[in-house]
Amino acid sequence: xxxxxxxxxxxxxxxYYAAVFTSVRTEDDGGYGETAERMEELVKDIPGYxxxxxxxxxxxxxxxxxxxxxxxAIREWSGHAEHRAAQRRGRAEWYxxxxxxxxKVERSHEFxxxxxx
Amino acid sequence: xxxxxxxxxxxxxxxYYAAVFTSVRTEDDGGYGETAERMEELVKDIPGYxxxxxxxxxxxxxxxxxxxxxxxAIREWSGHAEHRAAQRRGRAEWYxxxxxxxxKVERSHEFxxxxxx
Numbered sequence: 337x338x339x340x341x342x343x344x345x346x347x348x349x350x351x352y353y354a355a356v357f358t359s360v361r362t363e364d365d366g367g368y369g370e371t372a373e374r375m376e377e378l379v380k381d382i383p384g385y386x387x388x389x390x391x392x393x394x395x396x397x398x399x400x401x402x403x404x405x406x407x408x409a410i411r412e413w414s415g416h417a418e419h420r421a422a423q424r425r426g427r428a429e430w431y432x433x434x435x436x437x438x439x440k441v442e443r444s445h446e447f448x449x450x451x452x453x
Numbered sequence: 454x455x456x457x458x459x460x461x462x463x464x465x466x467x468x469y470y471a472a473v474f475t476s477v478r479t480e481d482d483g484g485y486g487e488t489a490e491r492m493e494e495l496v497k498d499i500p501g502y503x504x505x506x507x508x509x510x511x512x513x514x515x516x517x518x519x520x521x522x523x524x525x526a527i528r529e530w531s532g533h534a535e536h537r538a539a540q541r542r543g544r545a546e547w548y549x550x551x552x553x554x555x556x557k558v559e560r561s562h563e564f565x566x567x568x569x570x
Contacts, residue, residue, distance in 0.1 A: 358461035439556035
């Protein structure tokens with residue numbers, strides 16, 4: 337993803353949904369960056385999309401967590417034609433393996449350091 | 454975490470729980486690695502613990518996802534005395550900010566590349 341923002345997606349009022357996508361990439365990066373950026377743009381248009389966090393250990397796992405207001409929003413994103421094409425390309429080219437967990441958030445909280453701490 | 458395994462935690466039979474911990478670290482790494490390793494050891498003794506995935510973008514976000522069979526297992530881990538001490542130290546020293554989402558996994562699947570693909 338292009339924007340490694342240093343503020344995680346906020347804790348929203350439950351319930352909401354998290355889509356946890358954990359992957360190991362192949363050596364083939366061709367087209368990956370452009371597609372990831374395009375997906376980041378597209379997902380913002382899904383009603384109920386709340387945000388996305390991404391981390392990748394060099395040479396290790398990548399974890400993307402997308403947050404959505406409800407199951408319908410996840411379904412809409414999962415079934416989006418251009419996203420489906422990207423998923424197919426991912427299985428063909430970019431991913432050695434991955435796991436996807438769709439989960440309903442029951443509680444959440446956040447911490448932010450107070451300046452001067 | 455010490456073991457950046459290249460196999461994500463498997464998709465289990467739902468329902469189960471995911472604890473998604475997303476953090477931005479301070480500059481202070483003192484003692485962090487040892488504590489993280491100790492926590493990795495301790496959590497394995499929690500009945501219902503299923504595994505943990507970790508990724509960290511250098512200079513960016515870290516995401517840890519712990520998987521547990523049920524809410525009781527998460528409660529036990531959250532309240533574990535040594536883990537609570539580590540949480541306090543994290544807020545005092547290691548974390549600029551973090552977000553924790555506790556979520557019930559409703560469905561999951563995994564993909565693994567077939568050799569020769």
